[in-house]
Amino acid sequence: MHIFRYGQKELKYLKERDKALGSVIGRIGMLQFEVIPDIFAGLVRSIVFQQISIKAATSIWNRMLGHFKEISPERISSATIEEIQNCGLSARKAISIKEIAMAEMQGELNLSELRNLSDEEVIRRLSALRGIGVWTAEMVLIFSMERPDVVSWSDLGIRQGMMRLYGLKTLTKEQFEKYRKRYSPYGSIASLYLWRLPPDL
Template identity: 35%
Template structure:
C-alpha cells in the first residue's frame, strides 16, 4: 500500500474510533502529510526548527539552503564556516549540532541510509547519542522522513496544547495521559499528530 493510501486509511480509522479527533479531521480535511526523502535535509531542517515557530524555521532554513547546492550533502555542509552558517540566523548550538551530524555521517557513525531498517526505539536511541539531537528531533525524523505511522511526540508543546483543547483538559496533559487518550489510534499516532498541528495552524482547535 502506498503512503498516500496509508495516510487516508489512518485518518478514516482515527475518525471512526475517536469522536473528539473526528471533529478535527473533518474540519482540516484530507491528510496531506508528505515525506521528505532526503534524510540529511530532513534532519538539518529539524535542527533548524527546534524551539522556533513554523514561519521563523522556514525563513532560517531557506537562508541556510542559500549557502549550499540544491541537493547538498554532508560534505557541502562541512565546507561552510561557522560565520557563514551563523549568518543564516542559526545559533551557535545549532551550528555545532549540524556540523556534528555532517561529521558523524562522514565517519559512518550516523548511518542515515540504513536507519530505516531499525525499529523506532532503536532509531531514537541511535540518533540521540549525538549531542544536540533529542527525542523530539528523532521523532520528527521518524514521521517526516521514514513515514512511520505510530509516533506520538509527547514533548511537542503544540501537540500537548492540541490535546488539552481537543479533550477539554484543565491542564496540559502528561505523556502518560496523551498515551492513554491516543491508545485507540496508537498505530496511527503520527497522522493524529499531523491533524493536531494542522488544527492549531488553521484555527480549528480551540
C-alpha cells in the same frame, strides 16, 4: 515536493477510534505536510526547527537552501561553522549540524541504516548525538521516514492540541499515553491533525 502519504484507511480507523478527532478530520479533510526523504537533510531541518517559531525556522531553512543549494553531508562538512551560522542559526545548532555532517562523511555515522531500525532504536541512536533530543528524532521519524505511529510528548503543539480537542486545562503523561494508544497504529496521522486544529474548535 514529497507529501506525507496516508489515505482513507487511516482516517476511517481514527474516526472510529476517537469521535472528537474524527469530527476534526471530517471538517479539515486531507492534509498536506512536506516530507524530506533524505535523512541527513531531514535531520538538519529538524535541528533548525528546534525551540523556535515555525515562521523563524522556515526563514532560516530557506536561507540554508538558498546558500548551500544542497543540504548534504558533503556540502555541509566542507562549510565553516560561521558559514552555517550566518544562515541565522545559533552557534550550538551550527556546531551540531557540522559535527553530524563530519561524522557521516568519516563513516562514524550511517544515517541510511536507520531505515532498517525500529522507532525506538532510531530515537536512541539519534538522541545520542550532540544537539539531538527525543523531539528532533521523532520529527525525523515523521517528516523523513514517514513512520506511521509517532505522537510526540515533547511537542508543545501536540500537547496543546490534545488539551483543546478534549477540553482539558492540563495534560498528564498518563492522559497523553491513553490518547496515543487510542490513535495507534496511526499516531503520526493523528499528530498532523492535532497540529492543524481549527481555531473555532
